[in-house]
Amino acid sequence: MTPDLSSEFVGIYSPNPFWLASAPPTDRAVNVDRAFKAGWGGVVWKTVGVDPAVINVNGPRYGFWQGDNHRVQGFNNIELISDRPLGTNLEEITEIKKRWPDRALIVSVMFPLDEAIWAECLPRIALTGADGIELNLGCPHGMSERGMGSAMGQAPDLVEAVTRLAKKNTSLPVIVKLTPNVTDITWSAAAAFAGGADAVSLINTINSIIGVDLDQMAPVPTIDGRGTHGGYCGPAVKPVALNMVAEIARNERLGHLPISGIGGIGNWRDAAEFMALGATNVQICTAAMLYGFRIIDDLTEGMKTWMKGKGYRYLTDFVGQAVPHVSNWNMLNLNYVSKAFIDVNRCVGCGRCHIACEDTSHQAIEKIVDTGRYQVRSEDCVGCNLCVAVCPVTECIHMERLESGVDPRTGLAINPEPANWMQHPNNPLNQPVVKPSLEKKD
Amino acid sequence: MSNTTLIEITLDEPLLEVKFRRLEKRLSDESAYIESERCYYCYDAPCVSACPTDIDIPGFIRALAVGQAARAAERIIQANPLGASCSRVCPVETLCEQACVRMHEAGGPVPIGLLQRYAMDHFDLDSMKSAESVEIAALHAKPKVAVVGAGPAGMTVAYLLAQAGLMVDVYEAQNLPGGLNESGIAAYKMLDDAAQREANNLLSHPKIHVHYGKALGSGLSLPKLREEYSGVVLAVGLQKQRQLHIPGEDLPGVVSAVPYIAKMRRKEPVPVGKHVVVIGGGMTAIDIAIQIRLLGADDVHIAYRRGEEAMGASTYEQQLARDQGVFIHHYLRPVAIYEKNGQCGSIQFQPTHILDGQLQDQGEMVTWSVDQVFVAVGQQLETESWIAGTPELQLDSRGKILVDEFAQTSLAGIWAVGDCASLSGDLTVHAVADAKIAVSSMIADLASDMRSCV
Numbered sequence: 001m002t003p004d005l006s007s008e009f010v011g012i013y014s015p016n017p018f019w020l021a022s023a024p025p026t027d028r029a030v031n032v033d034r035a036f037k038a039g040w041g042g043v044v045w046k047t048v049g050v051d052p053a054v055i056n057v058n059g060p061r062y063g064f065w066q067g068d069n070h071r072v073q074g075f076n077n078i079e080l081i082s083d084r085p086l087g088t089n090l091e092e093i094t095e096i097k098k099r100w101p102d103r104a105l106i107v108s109v110m111f112p113l114d115e116a117i118w119a120e121c122l123p124r125i126a127l128t129g130a131d132g133i134e135l136n137l138g139c140p141h142g143m144s145e146r147g148m149g150s151a152m153g154q155a156p157d158l159v160e161a162v163t164r165l166a167k168k169n170t171s172l173p174v175i176v177k178l179t180p181n182v183t184d185i186t187w188s189a190a191a192a193f194a195g196g197a198d199a200v201s202l203i204n205t206i207n208s209i210i211g212v213d214l215d216q217m218a219p220v221p222t223i224d225g226r227g228t229h230g231g232y233c234g235p236a237v238k239p240v241a242l243n244m245v246a247e248i249a250r251n252e253r254l255g256h257l258p259i260s261g262i263g264g265i266g267n268w269r270d271a272a273e274f275m276a277l278g279a280t281n282v283q284i285c286t287a288a289m290l291y292g293f294r295i296i297d298d299l300t301e302g303m304k305t306w307m308k309g310k311g312y313r314y315l316t317d318f319v320g321q322a323v324p325h326v327s328n329w330n331m332l333n334l335n336y337v338s339k340a341f342i343d344v345n346r347c348v349g350c351g352r353c354h355i356a357c358e359d360t361s362h363q364a365i366e367k368i369v370d371t372g373r374y375q376v377r378s379e380d381c382v383g384c385n386l387c388v389a390v391c392p393v394t395e396c397i398h399m400e401r402l403e404s405g406v407d408p409r410t411g412l413a414i415n416p417e418p419a420n421w422m423q424h425p426n427n428p429l430n431q432p433v434v435k436p437s438l439e440k441k442d
Numbered sequence: 443m444s445n446t447t448l449i450e451i452t453l454d455e456p457l458l459e460v461k462f463r464r465l466e467k468r469l470s471d472e473s474a475y476i477e478s479e480r481c482y483y484c485y486d487a488p489c490v491s492a493c494p495t496d497i498d499i500p501g502f503i504r505a506l507a508v509g510q511a512a513r514a515a516e517r518i519i520q521a522n523p524l525g526a527s528c529s530r531v532c533p534v535e536t537l538c539e540q541a542c543v544r545m546h547e548a549g550g551p552v553p554i555g556l557l558q559r560y561a562m563d564h565f566d567l568d569s570m571k572s573a574e575s576v577e578i579a580a581l582h583a584k585p586k587v588a589v590v591g592a593g594p595a596g597m598t599v600a601y602l603l604a605q606a607g608l609m610v611d612v613y614e615a616q617n618l619p620g621g622l623n624e625s626g627i628a629a630y631k632m633l634d635d636a637a638q639r640e641a642n643n644l645l646s647h648p649k650i651h652v653h654y655g656k657a658l659g660s661g662l663s664l665p666k667l668r669e670e671y672s673g674v675v676l677a678v679g680l681q682k683q684r685q686l687h688i689p690g691e692d693l694p695g696v697v698s699a700v701p702y703i704a705k706m707r708r709k710e711p712v713p714v715g716k717h718v719v720v721i722g723g724g725m726t727a728i729d730i731a732i733q734i735r736l737l738g739a740d741d742v743h744i745a746y747r748r749g750e751e752a753m754g755a756s757t758y759e760q761q762l763a764r765d766q767g768v769f770i771h772h773y774l775r776p777v778a779i780y781e782k783n784g785q786c787g788s789i790q791f792q793p794t795h796i797l798d799g800q801l802q803d804q805g806e807m808v809t810w811s812v813d814q815v816f817v818a819v820g821q822q823l824e825t826e827s828w829i830a831g832t833p834e835l836q837l838d839s840r841g842k843i844l845v846d847e848f849a850q851t852s853l854a855g856i857w858a859v860g861d862c863a864s865l866s867g868d869l870t871v872h873a874v875a876d877a878k879i880a881v882s883s884m885i886a887d888l889a890s891d892m893r894s895c896v
Contacts, residue, residue, distance in 0.1 A: 069479060267508040291483055298504050305513045394472040 138204020205231025593621020
């Protein structure tokens, strides 16, 4: 049984769920052609706008944060939307769609809130043969100062209005790309839903200053002594994106709005995580910018290998499977007790778990005098997991659930019945109501 | 005078475990992860160009980095069906790793060989697939081809042809497959029956039929094979042990290294001397020196008539031998072996040097007392028993079968690969590279024949 990666998203079919996000890699025909040759399932064409086209800076557009091994962890850009005429983009889109009919081709757009423009441009886009429209409501720099991009995306009423405008002027599916630069992503998603969006895609980049040049005393990337805030992406933003995807996926009022997951995806596992949290497909940019389109092999082969191992035949077998298990804190089982255990045979004696626990947690890890290795005192361990995070050795420290007996820390018997905060006696809501006295104290 | 005999030792599993396991270099899970993360994932990577079999090295390392060792192994096997053997025997410091772009950085090159070993160790060899390639599946009829020899080159040819959809008959002189991979390589490199398991897997392809105990000149004739098959691949290796041609060479205690290693690998008892000299400068000399040392020889000396730079053994192998207490001597040419108590008792050398690029004698003879001498000066193609029937088959000046860049011999419809072929290098990985060339040449030929028939 070979797993089948073919994907359907709001009626748009692609041979795999991996689309290139709207960004420099999808800026022009030559790139997109190479991407499709490499095997990408779909492309969201770099955001087009009205003529005259925008102008980009002529200095550095990107800043980055490199972690160990010089690997880019976070990436920030101050590039604007397409700086080529709308007509040129549409001609190339037409040609590419003709050449690659089996791939998904979505056109990302950013127009001002002016109905005449939408009424003129969306039909022109439809004529290219493109499969859908994505609304760029997320770009946090440059365009936002002109009242577009995240300036629209941050105001739910504008999100709704612009979505409505788009839907009114095209019969193509409309995907609303959301900005993460908001207080609550579900408000934006609800607005898109109310405006008639067929789907949402998220996250766009996070507003950021990636670093400061301490000689020039200016943010990087620095253009003639000045820098500006840009859009943050790359592996570092994945946790933010995963949460936002999950928040929308588990929100009942959003009526199973289809989600295209974006944010720091670099390999099959990242993609599978987004999809488990409810994304029907995923979009990728930074990883391709860092390594080239060839990463699609690793994405498709890796995903197939994993699916085969799990017995999943279709993507739909696992999309959303993790959503029912995402809950609010107050629904977690407070009777679940786990403790850290150190494998003395693997312990190298670096002492990092000890000092982390001793200084900043619960003083539960001590040195074994004879051997120089470390052990956990269960009577002090709260099961916080910090030692697992700092231990440099794989599988040296693990967490283990106490199934029965007594928790040596609390002296209380392990209760096999789950109980959450809503049921906990310490919850003020569960305490007898004491009406405050109105009498003044003397 | 009574003959003394050397102690006989059988290299069985417990002994292998005790004596040889510690020579094995392997990566732990965390080291494999850390090392895989060090790979830059180069585009058009120099390491791939440096691999004779074009393994997609950054590709398989990336699969390791994302936690899919078995997929990494599949990627390796796609390019090199002997990926497991090669990960154990390749002199990576002169191949892929020397080309690694991190070569001159702190921390050195990515340990590609060890990562490949790690990937292959996490792969179920029994799960090797047998997918037919589209290329040949399009042919109307499925021709039948013959492969003579089931060593590294022959096995790879057979496997790739079978994968391409052809019926393959393999003829092997011995009663088990593997060739030099099975018999000529030190046991410590092939622990856990690695070579045998790999060989059995390749040859268990449903389109391959192996006939054991059949060799050219004994049960097989090349003209007849040509008649019966659409194509014939010779992968017979080199069977004749080169000799020193010095007095005393036939004394008891003077042993050809390759048959001795073969016997050892078959777990038959072999004599182990106390004072041992190995003549030669290649991988086999190192292999036998290390093994005999670990099996209890008091002192082991490798004597090579040229300098270190001319040695066929890799620097890594030489160092490994020195680490085990083996001495390596250069510029010593063996002159005679003398008898003592009915077997070899001493060996005499003429020191040499290089003058005007020529190897010349220089200085006083030296004589060492010895009770065992291994001859590891290479092998030759044996042709006397079979070549008379095909006088058109040309040999090169070293007596190997002459081939062109497509591994084709001077006889149409016959290819030659591996050690017996004139253009091949002598490593396992070269045998695989050869096999790939021969297979694509053969498939192209058969396909054009088919087309012209229609």
